[in-house]
Amino acid sequence: MPENHDASPLPTPLLELAARHGVVPDFWGFDGQHRFVSEKTMVAVLAALGVDASTPERVGLALENADDDPWRRVLPPVVVVRAGSPTEVPAHVADGQPVTVRVELEDGAGHRELVQSDAYVAPRTVDGRVVGRATFVVPADLPLGWHDLVAQSPDGTGRSTLVVVPDRLELGHGLAERRGWGLMTQLYSVRSERSWGLGDLADLREMGWMAGRRCGADFLLINPLHAAEPGSRMTPSPYLPVTRRFVNPVYLRVEDIPETAYLPVAERSLVEWQAEVARPLSDDGPIDRDTVWGAKKVALEVVHAAPRSAARQAAFEQYKELEGQGLEDFATWCALAEHFEGRTWPAAADDRGSELVKGLREKLADRIQFHCWLQWVADEQLADAQRAAVEGGMRIGIMHDLAVGVHPEGADAWAMRDVLAQGVSVGAPPDMYNQQGQDWSQPPWRPDGLARAAYRPYRDMLRTILRHAGAIRIDHVLGLFRLWWIPSGAGAQDGAYVRYDHEALIGILCLEAQRAGAVVIGEDLGVFEPWVRTYLTERGILGTSVLWFEYEGDRLMAPEKYRPLALATVTTHDLPPTAGYLAGEHVDLRDRLGLLTEPVEVVRRAAAQERQQMVDVLTSRGLVGADPSERELVEALHRLVLASPSVLVGVSLADAVGERRAQNQPGTDTEYPNWKVPLADSAQRLVTVDDLFDNPRLRSLVVAVNDAIAHEVVPAT
Structure with a gap:
């Protein structure tokens, strides 16, 4: 990074105030240029932190308050210390x-x-x-x-x-002695003959057990299962949920709820009819969550109305007590979202403590109970999935994914106004792929609000997710150190970094993961400060290494140089499956969607050169011969990743069966069926859970992975 010889154009008092509140006045652009945040942006970001910096006089007063505030409290609101x-x-x-x-x-x-x-x-x-x-x-x-x-x-x-x-989260599950590998998939994309139009928690249970028993896999990494809108239209992206703490009930298997078995004939027939409504007319997609949820919701309402045994009711009450006010607030928001669907919410409804909301809590009590019940049965089915994965032989089991943030109009944004910032959203500054920057439209945690709440909202979220997990992947773990805040109405390039108390956030993550016996993987790709990866390693948090992104200058990095404490993969969900990538289909797709910023011939030539460089590496290592087939290349790429010392290796299920279509095309919304593509093989034939583990390409890749692991001795740390 170049040295900074420039003086900041911002007034010194404003800089001092920003420093007190963790707002960073400058940053280094992807082009190596040192850039300063505008005064307008600084004032807006400070306002989102509850600090009025609109005039020099207000800045002076805010500085005095920043000095005096600690003395106004008998004790700090929270103290986080390493053992x-x-x-x-x-x-x-x-x-x-x-x-x-x-x-x-x-x-x-x-x-x-x-x-x-x-x-x-x-x-x-x-x-x-x-x-x-x-x-x-x-x-x-x-x-x-x-x-x-x-x-x-x-x-x-x-x-x-x-x-x-803990000072450090130690590796469990025998990973210090023997590295682990697992499959990675978007759960909704892998359905069975019995599921209702998309993959569900029963399919997860089946896949976990089968992947452990028949493949020798140690984990199954899935997309975030966070809840989406409860109404008729559901946001497809699992990375833009209404809450990160609770589960999307679209993943429930209705038939696995015990009360379903005891329904009277008429009610049972209604449930079976809804299952037929939800099942797709064609296999190739796109997945229709709205139809699935519409049918499944009717069926779930029927089951919810059925009587429960005394023991089952007691278990439900115990679950509600365990989740406490957080569950009550989430269920209330769901009931309000149904009540006001298609209408503008009155201003008073946005305040969970208003008289209007108090009255609606009483009026909508039955719906609130229904949404609490949905979370309870989801919790039971998640527990079943984790149990089956471990019983199938997995050392880790289900690896859950934690999204960066939440929908700006969702349940968390409604219930956590004291800890989520208003008037700003999270994103990323310009980089070589997105030269206007990115705005993810998600409200960030307020560092001061989290401290005042003693980090309990963060803790409760982690506890709920980790309860039935062997591992957790933290999307954009760099956000626990700093986030790019963009004021409302500003362009994504006109933001500023806000720092967080990473000692507290990482420490609490380690504590809750240790209590749950879980491994933590941080997705640490993108722009980051060099010391961050070292810090995460020292705390026992695994990093992420993706083969196509690991370069030294303009040459691929030798996998032997990868970090030991990492999850290494060939690809990621934001790239096309490897077969499509090798065929250059990602270039064709971006060309069709009008996403290219250079002539398509130039981009195709660069993609072909990248592919050839990779083939040359594989050839030089004796991993492929002359004129390798697509299957041979995919298997060789995984053998190449297995040459790394990384303690975990992930295999995309799409790669395993030869799928070519991407699950997500960054930079698009409705132009591409993001997060709606069902899993298919190289001939675009649907691959179901029922025949997944007999798929010839998957069996061949599993043999290659297990053979490579069987002939190695790799230190885990």
Whole structure:
């Protein structure tokens, strides 16, 4: 990166204020140029953080508040500390007043009195009151967990949250001794004869068990299963959900809900009729989520109305208690979305504490219970899928995917206004592929809001996802360090980076993953600061290496140089399947869609050169002979990735069966059937779960992968 010899054009007080709130005033462009954020952008981003910087006088006042705010609280709102590392915590009381601080351990496991250090800090006058600071030492030997800090003085009691997190998330599942491999798929794209038009949680259970038993796979990575809109139109992208905590009930297998078996004849016939409605008229797609959900929703309402046994009802009540207010709020939003579908929500409905919403909670109580119930049966079916995968022989099991953010008008945006920023969206600055930048339309976490909430919304989201997971992939894990905030109405290029407390976010991720016994993979592709990957490795978070993206200068990087602590793959869901990529179909598709910024002949020539360079590498290593077939090339590419020391290797299910069509074409919306393509083989014949593991190409690729692993000894770290 070039050295910065430029002075910022922004006023010094504004720069100081931005620094206090983690707003970065400059960045390095993809072209190597040092760029400054405009004053207009800085003011707008600070406003989204609740800071008025609209005039020099307001900036001065905001700086004073930034200095005074910590002294207004007895204790910080949250303290996150690594196990084995002592830390100091300030306590603020009226100057001269005595104060004691203790730690109340999680789950009533006792308490510890903290020792006050002899560090002297001069008192400060805040809001006309002289405030003193006492400093206490949090000992290094506290157990992992979510504890309470309690400060007591003659003025009263102050409480805070203390989170003790692992210094490092250690590899489990025997990965330190033997590397693992698994399949990667978009669940909705792989259906069975019994599923209703798209792949569901019963199909996931079948695939997990079969992939473990018949293929020797260790994990099955799937797309995010986050919930989408509950109404008649569902956003296809699994990466733009209404919430990241709860599950899209379109993935439910209605027949696997125990009460379905005891339905009276008429109700049972209705369920069976809806199953026929949901099944597609043709095999080649596109997948019609709206039709599937419309039919499945009717059937689920029938099953929900059926009586449950005392034990089943008790289990439902226990689940609601476990998920608490978060589940209640999500279900309420779903009921409101149904109630107002096709109409503009009144302003009061956007406030979950308004009198209107309170009244609607009562009026829509039955629908709220229905949406809570949907999550309970989804939780049961997810548990079944993970259990089956492990029983089938997988060491890890289901690897869930966590999207970057949520829909700006979804359930999380409605229920979490205190922790999600308003007036901005998340995106990315310009790069060589998107020279206008990207706006993902998702509201970002507010760093200050998360701290005030003691990171509980983040923790609760992780706990729900990890409950039935052997691993979790964090899409754009770099967002736990900084995110590109774009003010409403501005272009994607007119944003600014906002920093997060990565020590807290990564630490809590490690804590919850360790408690769940899960592996964590961070998708760390794209623009990042060099130290970030080192930091993630030190914390035990796996990175991501994609063969087509790993270059040294203009040459492919030798896989032996890949990071050991990584998930290595040939491709990713944002690229075409390898067969299509090798055939240059991605160029033809972008040409047809008008996405090319250069003449198509130039792009085709570059793609052919890239392919030839890859074939030359394979040939030089003896992985292919002269004039290799498509299948031979795909298998050789996976053998090449297996030459890396990466502890996990992923195999795309699309690659395994010879699919050529992309699941997603970046830069398009309705121009291409993104996230709607059912899995098919090289001849575009539908591949179902029922015949998947007898597919000749899949069997051949599995043999190649297992043979390569059987003849290696690879250190995991």
